[in-house]
Amino acid sequence: MTVNGWLQIALFCAITLLLTRPLGGFLTKVYSGERTFLHPVLAPVERSFYAIAGVRPDRDQSWSAYAIAMLALHVVGFLAAYAVLRLQGALPWNPQGFAGVTPDLALNTAISFLTNTNWQSYGGETTMSYGSQMVALTVQNFLSAATGMALAVALIRGFARKSASGVGNFWADLTRSVLYVLLPACIVLALVYVALGVPQTLQAYASAKTLEGAGQTIALGPVASQLAIKMLGTNGGGFFNANSAHPFENPDALANLIQMVSIFGIGAALTNVFGRMVGDERQGWAILAAMGALFLTGVAVTYWAEAAANPIHVALGVDPSAGNMEGKEVRFGIALSSLFAVITTAASCGAVIAMHDSFSAIGGMIPMINMQLGEVIVGGVGAGLYGMLLFAVVAVFVAGLMVGRTPEYAGKKIESREVKLTMLALLCSPFATLVLLAVAATSAAGLAGLLASGPHGFSEMLYATTSAAANNGSAFAGLTANSPFWNVLLAIGMMIGRFALIVPMLAVAGSLAAKTRVPASAGTFPTHGGLFVGLLIGVVLIVGGLTYFPALSLGPIADALATSAGQTF
Amino acid sequence: MLSHLRPALALFVLFTLVTGVAYPLAITGVAQVAMPVQANGSLIEKGGAVIGSSLIGQGFSSPRYFHGRPSAAGKDGYDASASSGSNLGPNAKALAERITGDVAKVKSEDGISGAAPADLVTASASGLDPDITPASAYLQAPRVARERAMPEPEVRALVDRLAQPRVFGVLGEPRVNVLALNLALDSKR
Numbered sequence: 001m002t003v004n005g006w007l008q009i010a011l012f013c014a015i016t017l018l019l020t021r022p023l024g025g026f027l028t029k030v031y032s033g034e035r036t037f038l039h040p041v042l043a044p045v046e047r048s049f050y051a052i053a054g055v056r057p058d059r060d061q062s063w064s065a066y067a068i069a070m071l072a073l074h075v076v077g078f079l080a081a082y083a084v085l086r087l088q089g090a091l092p093w094n095p096q097g098f099a100g101v102t103p104d105l106a107l108n109t110a111i112s113f114l115t116n117t118n119w120q121s122y123g124g125e126t127t128m129s130y131g132s133q134m135v136a137l138t139v140q141n142f143l144s145a146a147t148g149m150a151l152a153v154a155l156i157r158g159f160a161r162k163s164a165s166g167v168g169n170f171w172a173d174l175t176r177s178v179l180y181v182l183l184p185a186c187i188v189l190a191l192v193y194v195a196l197g198v199p200q201t202l203q204a205y206a207s208a209k210t211l212e213g214a215g216q217t218i219a220l221g222p223v224a225s226q227l228a229i230k231m232l233g234t235n236g237g238g239f240f241n242a243n244s245a246h247p248f249e250n251p252d253a254l255a256n257l258i259q260m261v262s263i264f265g266i267g268a269a270l271t272n273v274f275g276r277m278v279g280d281e282r283q284g285w286a287i288l289a290a291m292g293a294l295f296l297t298g299v300a301v302t303y304w305a306e307a308a309a310n311p312i313h314v315a316l317g318v319d320p321s322a323g324n325m326e327g328k329e330v331r332f333g334i335a336l337s338s339l340f341a342v343i344t345t346a347a348s349c350g351a352v353i354a355m356h357d358s359f360s361a362i363g364g365m366i367p368m369i370n371m372q373l374g375e376v377i378v379g380g381v382g383a384g385l386y387g388m389l390l391f392a393v394v395a396v397f398v399a400g401l402m403v404g405r406t407p408e409y410a411g412k413k414i415e416s417r418e419v420k421l422t423m424l425a426l427l428c429s430p431f432a433t434l435v436l437l438a439v440a441a442t443s444a445a446g447l448a449g450l451l452a453s454g455p456h457g458f459s460e461m462l463y464a465t466t467s468a469a470a471n472n473g474s475a476f477a478g479l480t481a482n483s484p485f486w487n488v489l490l491a492i493g494m495m496i497g498r499f500a501l502i503v504p505m506l507a508v509a510g511s512l513a514a515k516t517r518v519p520a521s522a523g524t525f526p527t528h529g530g531l532f533v534g535l536l537i538g539v540v541l542i543v544g545g546l547t548y549f550p551a552l553s554l555g556p557i558a559d560a561l562a563t564s565a566g567q568t569f
Numbered sequence: 570m571l572s573h574l575r576p577a578l579a580l581f582v583l584f585t586l587v588t589g590v591a592y593p594l595a596i597t598g599v600a601q602v603a604m605p606v607q608a609n610g611s612l613i614e615k616g617g618a619v620i621g622s623s624l625i626g627q628g629f630s631s632p633r634y635f636h637g638r639p640s641a642a643g644k645d646g647y648d649a650s651a652s653s654g655s656n657l658g659p660n661a662k663a664l665a666e667r668i669t670g671d672v673a674k675v676k677s678e679d680g681i682s683g684a685a686p687a688d689l690v691t692a693s694a695s696g697l698d699p700d701i702t703p704a705s706a707y708l709q710a711p712r713v714a715r716e717r718a719m720p721e722p723e724v725r726a727l728v729d730r731l732a733q734p735r736v737f738g739v740l741g742e743p744r745v746n747v748l749a750l751n752l753a754l755d756s757k758r
Binding site: 004007008011049052053054055065068069072073075076077080123125126134135136138139142143171174175178183186187190191194195196197198199200201202203205206207208209210211212214216217218219220222224225226229240241242245246247248251252253254256257309310312313314316317318319320321322323324325326327328329330331332333336337352353354355357358359360361364451452454456459460476477478559562563567568569 | 573574575576577578579580581583584585587588589590592593595596597599600601603604607608609610611612618619620621622624625626627628629630631634638642647648649650651652653654655656657658659660661662664665668669672676683684685686687688690691692693694695696697698699700701702735736737739740741742744748751752755
């Protein structure tokens with residue numbers, strides 16, 4: 001570990017924190033329907049969208065209507081994305097002449113982008129036409145991110161409103177997320193990325209004759225426009241197979257810094273939106289503090305693990321001073337590669353600038369744990385906040401049990417119905433992860449995809465089902481997941497991880513919105529102080545730790561012991 | 570459900586047109602006019618022919634050139650239409666065998682006695698890493714100078730000139746672009 005490495009980590013944290021409050025103020029205005037500096041240009045567009053779609057933005061929906069609207073959009077989106085992928089051979093913007101995508105891969109990919117997972121069973125530059133990247137994948141990047149943001153705001157309204165029958169209007173929340181937040185930011189970001197070297201063209205791949213006379217085909221495409229939303233929307237699906245490790249998808253450390261801040265920016269700001277909407281910004285800062293403590297712990301462990309060289313390789317004559325450079329890029333080095341791996345899995349992004357499969361056993365375990373904790377460390381846009389608020393409900397419930405009082409959170413009484421629904425939402429992802437892992441580990445078709453043998457092979461499977469159920473999308477990419485078995489298995493995981501969490505979460509929102517607000521009294525457990533932050537961290541770690549420790553001990557922990565003993569497989 | 574169908578269909582079509590067609594095409598248009606070099610892949614031309622991209626690594630095996638990192642992209646490495654890392658795990662036997670070979674290669678080519686620099690014997694994440702560390706370039710300078718019958722200080726001066734520091738002195742790691750280095754060598758003859 002170096003001083004400069006920690007300086008970069010500190011710089012990233014500082015920029016993210018500085019953005020939280022201004023961006024939170026802007027988002028609060030957008031979701032409250034107030035005017036922002038973008039309204040003179042965009043308000044007419046917004047109104048025309050509502051007119052065409054027959055939407056009345058100020059008409060509140062009950063939680064169930066909100067959920068059905070969200071699901072209706074997903075049904076339409078799935079059918080369209082699946083059709084585009086299957087038919088890409090006959091559609092425009094296909095200069096490489098790629099054939100239609102196979103049914104199982106199209107199913108997996110459509111669900112993957114629909115659920116904000118962006119798991120990639122394919123290599124972008126060898127499979128997807130420019131048309132598919134734009135019309136199927138970029139569109140879903142916007143809509144899945146906007147959906148996450150809308151859902152978080154719906155849950156926030158559950159806390160903020162009193163005796164209300166509705167949680168907002170899904171169509172208005174969706175439209176505002178795209179028009180006022182994601183699209184304007186992406187236009188700016190995409191042009192900055194081009195300036196830094198990211199290609200943006202519809203021309204076919206370039207042919208070069210290298211200095212030594214070999215042929216080199218250089219894949220190109222409309223990369224910058226997709227990269228911008230891929231990071232800002234915490235989608236993470238790479239234009240290229242190597243994702244943001246590809247020099248065209250991340251040309252230098254400045255582009256990399258912008259990408260890292262993009263991943264956390266909106267998620268961190270939403271904690272501030274929560275604070276503002278419930279009338280006490282400290283509530284938002286407490287949530288962010290819990291996230292920050294978990295985040296920095298993960299960064300420290302991963303950076304420490306990757307900065308140490310692999311003893312097996314040192315014995316073979318590799319200089320240990322540079323750390324574990326297998327699967328990492330020289331321009332990023334150990335510090336940024338470690339930081340990015342923690343950011344991308346703390347959020348539900350899943351973009352990578354280094355290959356997690358080649359991380360040390362412990363360095364690769366932290367990304368897994370981040371996802372297994374529910375991606376609540378800032379988390380996916382929207383998804384991180386609503387995930388963490390569900391943990392907060394559990395935390396105040398535990399505190400209530402200890403003192404024998406009905407728990408309250410942000411002015412709302414937390415009662416039996418909310419706690420039951422919350423546990424249902426929180427258990428769906430571990431359920432999907434572990435059951436699908438068991439299915440894969442006990443079937444020949446599952447084991448056929450492994451690159452590694454020994455405990456690392458188990459880690460490849462554990463990472464895959466974890467990533468799918470947590471809607472992350474990063475991988476231990478040695479696993480060959482483009483088989484009907486893995487495509488279907490992981491599609492099931494992604495669906496459960498997204499929708500089985502969202503629907504009960506919305507039910508909690510509806511149930512909370514209907515309650516009156518209770519004024520804080522002397523007996524109220526304060527949820528903006530250090531005690532609450534500590535309790536929240538404890539609940540997240542205990543739920544995640546108890547659930548996953550057995551699986552982790554068979555994979556990365558066994559892997560670490562084997563590596564330190566010098567054993568290869 | 571049916572009452573949700575019209576907004577679902579209408580908004581999906583509108584957003585597809587805006588975010589899936591208009592947005593990427595508009596960015597393409599602006600980028601092609603304002604920043605055509607970057608937008609088209611930062612390609613390098615020499616005598617009218619494209620010889621590569623300044624951002625994309627390529628394979629070098631001749632002793633007259635600086636060598637980049639091992640690459641797992643495509644069958645023969647540095648396939649810029651099939652980016653990939655090795656994805657071999659920390660205790661993979663295949664990785665240990667590959668590294669053994671790469672260490673032996675670096676040692677025999679450059680006649681070093683100590684440990685091999687990590688970047689020269691590990692595959693990058695993309696398989697297209699265009700850079701090596703300045704230390705790894707200096708290590709190759711004696712061999713390149715000998716093969717080209719150039720004074721070694723002249724070769725080292727080229728590395729000095731082309732080495733890129735951290736962005737703003739803080740971000741990333743110091744590096745040298747191997748293709749830029751080899752182009753500069755060729756232009757000296």
